Amino acid sequence: MGGADRLRDYHGKRHFDRTAEPRGDGREAREGRDALPRFVVQIHDARRMHFDFRLQVGDVLKSWSVPKGPSDDPRDKRLAVPTEDHPLEYEEFEGVIPPGEYGGGTVIVWDHGTYEPLSHDRRGRPVDFAESLERGHATFRLHGRKLRGEYALTRFRGGDDGEEAWLLVRAAKGGSGGRGAPDPRRARSARTGRTLTQVAREGG
Numbered sequence: 124m125g126g127a128d129r130l131r132d133y134h135g136k137r138h139f140d141r142t143a144e145p146r147g148d149g150r151e152a153r154e155g156r157d158a159l160p161r162f163v164v165q166i167h168d169a170r171r172m173h174f175d176f177r178l179q180v181g182d183v184l185k186s187w188s189v190p191k192g193p194s195d196d197p198r199d200k201r202l203a204v205p206t207e208d209h210p211l212e213y214e215e216f217e218g219v220i221p222p223g224e225y226g227g228g229t230v231i232v233w234d235h236g237t238y239e240p241l242s243h244d245r246r247g248r249p250v251d252f253a254e255s256l257e258r259g260h261a262t263f264r265l266h267g268r269k270l271r272g273e274y275a276l277t278r279f280r281g282g283d284d285g286e287e288a289w290l291l292v293r294a295a296k297g298g299s300g301g302r303g304a305p306d307p308r309r310a311r312s313a314r315t316g317r318t319l320t321q322v323a324r325e326g327g
Contacts (some may be wrong), residue, residue: 129182129183129208130147130183130207130208130209130210132207132208133147133207133208133209133210134146134147136207136225136226137224137225138224141221141224142220142221142224143216143218143219143220143327144213144216144218144220145210145212145213145215145216146210147209147210147211147212147213148210148212159237159238159239159266160178160179160180160237160238160240160252161178161179161184161211161214161235161236161237161238162176162177162178162179162235162236162237162238162265162267163175163177163184163213163214163232163234163235164176164177164192164193164232164233164234164235164267164269164270165177165216165217165230165231165232165233166192166230166231166233166307166310166319167226167228167229167230168228168229168230168307168319168323169220169226169227169228170227170228171190172307173188173189173190173192174188174189174190174191174192174193174233174304174307175187175188175189175206175230176188176189176193176203176291177209177213177214178238178263179211179214180252180253180256181253182211183208183209183210183211184208184209184210184211184213184214185205185208185256186205186206186207186208186209187203187204187205187206187276187289187291188203188204188205188206189201189202189203189204189291190202191304192233192304192305192307193270193274193291193293193304194293194303194304195270195271195272195293195303196293196303197292197293197294197295199292199293199303199304200290200291200292201290201291201292201304202288202289202290202291203276203288203289203290203291204286204287204288204289205287205289214232214235215232215314216230216232217230217231217232217312217314217315217317217322217327218230218322218326218327219322219323219326219327229319229322229323230322231310231311231312231314231315231317231318231319231322232312232313232314232315233269233305233310233312233313234267234268234269234270234313235267235268235313235314236265236266236267236268236270237266238263238264238265238266239263239264239266240252240255240261240262240263241262241263241264241273242255242260242261242262242263256276259277259278260275260276260277260278261275261276262274262275262294263275263276267313268313269313272293272294273293273294274291274292274293274294275290275291275292275294276289276290276291277289277290277292307319308320
């Protein structure tokens with residue numbers, strides 16, 4: 124399925140004459156042997172405050188809503204609920220989604236960077252990352268400004284016939300005792316240094 128088809132749900136939920144969110148004009152995935160796929164974590168002050176965790180898979184961002192935010196403490200098991208695929212341009216989106224629109228509220232880019240797919244089969248052979256997600260378990264190493272190290276996403280409920288739920292967990296390599304998730308009200312954007320309050324006040 125191509126990126127345009129995979130963005131059908133994304134487009135169907137938004138009015139782009141009212142929201143500044145990117146439509147997704149087909150920006151190509153970065154090519155080249157040395158280019159790693161991208162990730163972004165956004166804080167979204169919508170009806171319920173949450174974090175959005177997004178991994179570039181091909182030409183879209185696979186997305187999960189993480190209510191408590193990703194943690195760098197291996198003891199924290201974070202619920203992650205899949206949402207619709209987003210365009211690659213969404214990695215840079217920061218601003219205010221108008222009231223009455225889908226996801227209305229303020230968004231900041233809390234962290235972004237690249238990641239290394241690490242999924243392997245039982246024989247230790249690399250597995251295509253999209254395939255590992257389809258199977259319900261994927262491991263990867265984040266190279267962000269704030270999040271660094273090995274993480275795993277594991278589906279523990281749902282699938283083709285039900286609502287999915289996943290866990291996002293930091294690998295327990297090198298011991299535990301990370302900082303946990305930030306206070307979203309005090310967190311600052313990795314792009315602009317602004318807080319949610321500042322972005323809301325400035326209108327985007």
